[in-house]
Amino acid sequence: MKTYYDPEDLKKFGKIGEFQKPLADKFFDYYGEVFAEGALTAREKSLIALAVSHTVQCPYCIDAYTVDTLEKGCTEAEMMEAVHVAAAIRGGASLVHGVQMMNKVKELSM
């Protein structure tokens, strides 16, 4: 193993069951159902997945859901806006903790 991440490994995801089949089968069944058309369209779910991929910073997921959103007919603008949603939530999550800091400052200050 020369690198931790290899794009070729993405193709092997389906073989994860080689070491533990029943759980892998359950996971992939669940995964398939999650992404099927439902109350949300498959297209909307794909954009959510793209945003989450950037939040968890998973290169496999970013690769897979960039292709998937393109194949769902999404525009580059929609895809980037989804990434901005992830960035805004991540940034906001840090910033909102500033309230804790402010609370503590006020607790300690005269």
Added chain:
Amino acid sequence: MKSLHALHHQLSDTETQIEILEEGVGQKLGLPFFQRKMRDAGLFPLKPTTLEILQLNLGKMCNQVCKHCHVDAGPDRKEIMTRETMEQCLRALAESDIPTVDLTGGAPEMNPNFRWFVEQCHALGRHVMVRCNLTIIVANPKYHDLPEFYRDHGVEVVSSLPFYNADKTDRQRGTGVFKDSVRALKMLNAVGYGMEGTGLVLNLVYNPAGAFMPASQETLKRQFKRVLRDEFEIEFNDLYAITNIPISRYLDYLISSGNFEGYMEKLVNSFNPIAAEGVMCRNTISVGWDGYLFDCDFNQMLELPVATPAHQHIRDFNAKALAEREIVLNQHCYGCTAGSGSSCGGTTA
């Protein structure tokens, strides 16, 4: 931009294309042969169903040079169907009961005998479809009345529009193509095409602007309808989602962008036996600009003629021999059988 043909590019040679599709570039591709896949699906040898469409390439000349063009068409292509060959096509139509004539190119309207030929097909009572690239309508004043001409002859118009915005469309089809396409679509709408109750059919064709598969046809249709209506006040009937076939200029794009192996793998892994059952080569015969016969437009561009040695030209048209033929298959056929399938009429599964 010039055609591969004009550039004397290695991919303008069809044998080179076939070799690359079978063997790969540099590294061995190692993908299963399409024929084997079809045998496993119980579809080999692949036989025709009923001949419903005679598709004619009226010439490789085009006013556009699209990056994905499987015909390698463009203004520098001079191959054009002669009136004599058209007369042979009309004889074949008159002697058979093929209901639909599908005219393609290049830009078929650039053939000097285009209008005469449409009139003759119309007089024979055949349904005529024209694969109009839209921009030809606004390219020159002599084409401005095409919408009226189509309307007067009951022509069904099928037009490529790879996306509902300028960015993606122009990247694939050339700068300014989206703007001109919108203008042409409005002209078609103005004479009744795509409008409810007129019976004048305007269908759009989507194909991916890159090395990926098309979205679901229904989803795309809904999006196209919404955006084209809301932003451009354009109406159309149906939308066909088509997979790009890895030949000619699209093959060149795949290789030069480093996407060839991945795209081929994806097509193979997405092989769908149900889509394979409905491939268009089963109900279509494709006629080249020079009158030679092929199982489909893609086989035509790869110079793989129909497997009926005594009847390979429209002057020797023999419906019975063609009905009994075996369809010629090769690795590019994976493009028509992947996912929901792909044909000149959209998905097949």
